[in-house]
Amino acid sequence: MASIDGGGSLAPPSCESCNAAMTLIGRLPRILLRPSVHVFRCFSCDNVISEEHRASESSQDQELTVPGV
Numbered sequence: 001m002a003s004i005d006g007g008g009s010l011a012p013p014s015c016e017s018c019n020a021a022m023t024l025i026g027r028l029p030r031i032l033l034r035p036s037v038h039v040f041r042c043f044s045c046d047n048v049i050s051e052e053h054r055a056s057e058s059s060q061d062q063e064l065t066v067p068g069v
């Protein structure tokens with residue numbers, strides 16, 4: 001279990017290609033069952049990634065469960 005939350009501050013990930021610190025360039029809001037998506041860009045090698053972020057302030061994860069018939 002990883003519990004390295006330092007108070008809710010957003011730590012950008014490292015680039016997979018060059019290991020540089022990536023910069024948050026955009027956020028897509030949460031839509032229905034989809035978590036919000038943060039888009040990071042590496043300005044060293046122009047790598048772009050997107051990370052899903054589950055809203056921690058919201059309730060809990062909603063999984064699509066089919067009720068027993």
Ligand SMILES: [Zn+2]
Nearest residue numbers: 015018042045
């Ligand atoms: Zn990079």
